[in-house]
Amino acid sequence: MQPDTANKLRGAYWLKPPRVAYEAKGIAPDAKENRFYYYRLAVRLDEPSSLRLSISANTRYRLWINGQPIGSGPLKGDRWRHYYETLDVSSSLRAGTNIFAVQVWSLNTYMVNDSTSSDQPLYSMTSLPIGPRLAVAGTCLNEAGETLADLTTGKADWQVMADDAVSFYSDDSYTIFMGAIAERVMAMQLPEGWKHAEEPGGTWFAAEKGDPCLGRSDPYPYYIVPQLPLLERPVPLLYEENRPFVREMPIRQDDLQPFCFPSLSAADDEVQIPPHTHAVVELDAGELTTGYLFYPLNLGEGSRIVFRYAERYFQRDDIKANAVRDDAANGVILGMEDVYDPSGRAEIYEPFWLRTFRFIRIEVRTGAQPLRLRRPWYRESAYPLEAKSVVASPESWVEPLWKVSLRTLQMCMHETYEDCPYYEQMQFIMDTRLQALFTYSVGGDIGLVRKALEEFHNALLPEGITQNRYPSAMVQIIPSFSLHYIDMLYDYYWQTGDADTVRRYRPTVDAILDWFDRKIGDSGLVEQIGYWEYIDWVAEWEGGMPTAGKEGPSAIHNLMYASALRTAAKISAATGRSQVGEEYEERAKRLMSRIERLCWSEERGMYREGPAFEQYSQHAQVWAVLSGLCDGDRAKQVLNRALDDPKALQCSFSMAFYLFRALEKAGLYERTAELLQSWVGLLSLHLTTLPETPTEPRSDCHAWSALPLYEFTHCMLGVQNTRPGWQALRIEPHTLDVREMSGELSTPSGIVSIAWLRTDTSFEVSGKVPDGIPFHVRWGDKIDRYYPNGGAFRESIQLNAKSMEGRK
Incomplete structure (x- = not known):
């Protein structure tokens, strides 16, 4: 995300209430409490006009023109990035008097640092508790391009008043972690008609001109970063x-x-x-x-x-x-x-x-x-997510499950990805990595992905680990989430082929891996990690943390670290640092050798949760496969045991993606048919989105559960990327217990269409790949055909025939 080259608020000033506006409501001018402030401007227009309006506020605003809601902002940022929006509001103007009304929510970030206080959203971030500020730039132009009115703050006659009608409250049951704080409103104290009337109620004062609106690329005295360093919003407006x-x-x-x-x-x-x-x-x-x-x-x-x-x-x-x-x-x-x-x-x-x-x-x-x-x-x-991929099947559950999965993803996308829209409304790394993959799967705009990569890079702490959620006014650390960031960065490269962006964030990858390396103890394994050692919501684990970690090394954390090292090696090789990649591979091999010696149980045929810690989970076996510690027949054996052993701790929805990937890698994808029933069974509960966990959902909309978006497109339809940026691909359907499926997957190279039909005696697959994109068509050991130039294809096989050749 590059700094602005043209700050559209340049020439505007930050407005603030004058002292008398505070005194009129009995508020001390230096009070740090959270409250609303109302700004308005009346503009007379005698002929048709056009207007592009740039606007920002500290900390949040909602804009109305002539009583009609226009939008909200600014986009969530942090201390180093305060965003502004630019909107074309020409269609909202009318002949005569036009009322521009802005409600500003002035939040004090520092109040959040008290963990017992929950009177504002945790995601809110601002530089300093500087109070309510509003910045606007824009001129109304006639058809000849002549200026009819200038709305720019510092020039126009904006009015302001403080609010004493609305208070905010929270309770421990529902709003303690809410992204939106509940309101108590005494409507008699609201300024009547302030959003649309020429003569509103209330006592209004001329807004006071404050500091100039400086962008990231604007010169400022002594190169001191301004309190609100402005950047233009890099992602679309919410619809x-x-x-x-x-x-x-x-x-x-x-x-x-x-x-x-x-x-x-x-x-x-x-x-x-x-x-x-x-x-x-x-x-x-x-x-x-x-x-x-x-x-x-x-x-x-x-x-x-x-x-x-x-x-x-x-x-x-x-x-x-x-x-x-x-x-x-x-x-x-x-x-x-x-x-x-x-x-x-x-x-x-x-x-x-x-x-x-x-x-x-x-x-x-x-x-x-x-x-x-x-x-x-x-x-x-x-967020205006336009899903371009589609899936269809005569099976009664396929399309309904696709629909609720897509709705889940959509409702967890706003100004950032969100873990859930009802509660925190915060962007967590583990959740976001999966949401980014699901966004790729439906062919959606990836602006939020790029924004998230930048934000998690900004979340890096001096000690070398990232915050697990960001933007956030309160620092929280889940070390394993930093490892998910490395996977997310490589996913982005594989999806886009954009090595420059990946190179930009390599220092964050290095810092994370070095932080984990410093946690290696006498056993040769990472231990005593500290902070919140969350892995998954497992009933037997307190707070989602593997119990083994309380007594020594956790096999899961070590296997995840080894996997991240190997992913970082690929990142390094792809961005011109092959020697560093070789170092990361060597570190991964040493680590996996120690895990094999200390955590493998010959008796159980699985990896323990830790050295001499006799607990077994699906998670350890999954990451043993994903890290490459075991493969081939041995990978099949450990995963089958993990699924069949009733005492093995099970993956919840948050780890299901990794379970499915391990099964796919081991050649056991057919076993996902039974696992998918956890999603199919939810349809009978009349859900319209998918919950956080399959059994006791805290949240009914949690996008890490939207896994079918990935499985239907990449595994059941079978469209897989085999070269960064989708410059080559493989079509390898997994039919499971479904007889027929068709659909389209939107990729950076274009639309890939697929249709397949399986009967008791035959299998047929057909479709089209964008011209010039080479691809393989495979199905088990029956079909293997290479198409070097893209285009249409059709393959079929008689299942009782000896010949393995399909026909075009």
Whole structure:
């Protein structure tokens, strides 16, 4: 990610509230609390105009023009990168007065460093607690290119006021790790009509001109990095699309009065709640989503409304049960809540941050005045992932599983990849490596992949290990996640052929591997790693950490380290450092020799969790295969034992990708058919996205579970890359227990189309590869045909025939 060569905010200044704006609300100007501030500008336009607007804020903003929501930002950054967006908002302008309204959320990052405090998102990062800042640059132009109005901060007459209507709160049950903090709103104290009215309510003050807006490439005194070093957003804007709720859910609580909207399709649909009434409605969006809510209401002074957001219905008698997600008859909606006290005026409540939900619950307690509610709606918002790959099959589960897997990936992509949109909304390395692979699989834009590679590089700590999640206001370290970064970097090279980007991040690879090398103890193995030694959510492991690590070396950590060394050797060779690659290979061989001698159990035919530590897991056998410690028939033996031994600790969804890759490498991919049933079985629970774990899901949308996106395209359709940048490939379908499948895989070289059909007596595969791309077609030991120039192909074989030759 290169610095800006043209800072589009150059010439603008950071605006801030004047002292009197703080004093009007009884706020000390140097207060570090988190709160909203409102900025607005009225612009008169007497003829049609165009406007490209660049905008940023500290720390977050949401922009409206003439009362219509336009977008949010800035893109998540860190101390060294504060982003701005540039938007073409010409279509939002009108003849007459135009109101530009910006709500700024001023966050104090340092408050997060208190681990007992959770009053702001952990992912929020800013340089200093400098308070609310807004920067805008843009001129309205007529058709002749003449300037009609200049909106640039420091030049235009922007107004500002501080908020005392909204407070933020969290609780240990649902919001302690939430990416979006819940709101309590006293609507009477909101400035009436501030987003659209020429004469809004509230007391407004002229915004004060602060520091100039400096970009990364702008000259500044003594080369001191500015507080908010500006870069233009390097990835697309999130889309926002209006969506309705699709149905009302039945209410099964005797002490509450259900209410309903006459129609969910009429925009002006309205229901009136009588005075002194306790009433509720629950709505279904039809699928798990992320977006901005709109709650239109009128009257209701003295009322209180609680808006609750949930991914699912929880069973009343066991909230951890893996039950049908839309079972309202036996379930209850639990989750984070916004609390709103209406003003008695006609108003629309819009929570500032996007919410994650499939179901919402609106619970009303009216006072002496009735409350009128119009049906709510939402603007779905996420990264504009355009999935170009498709999969089809007559099998009843294939396409539904593809759909929910794709939805899972989509809803975990916003300004970064996210572990889950409902809770942390944070970018973890292990999760992101898998999400990047799934993005490649569906042929999506890889802007977030490149951004993540840069961000995890920025997450490197002075001691040589990376933070396990980034951007993050609080430092957390899971050492094994740094090893996943090395795999992610090599994946990127294999997908794109972009050696320059990989070369840029080689120092991070070196630092990580040297950090692990310094952890080698007297046994010759890595031990006493420290920090959070997480590997996978295994019930027998406290906090997901192999128990062996408490007493000495963990075989899994050592095998992962050996695998990372060998991947780093490939990176070094691909980027002109073959001698370093040879060193990494030698280190891996020494390490694997020690693992073989100290951890192999001849009696069990598997690798122990540690020297003299008699516990066995699928994980150790998987990484023994992936690292190359065992291969051939021995690899088959250890993996079969790991799958068949009921005492072997099992891989959860987070490690399933690696289990599948080990089986594929060992020639045992057919065994994934039984493992895929863990995903297929979830369809009966009416999930629209895939959960964090298969049995006791904390989150119902966790993209490391979207594994079918990879398996269907690369293994079942069988399209595999064999040269960096997809300059050559192999088509080798694994049919498992499926009779027929077809689809398209979008690659950097173009679309690869595949269709295959298996009967009891024959197998046929056909398709097309982009011209000029050489490829092999293989199927077991029956078909092996090379096509040097790409193009269409067709191969078939009679399974009872002796001949192994297919026909074109």
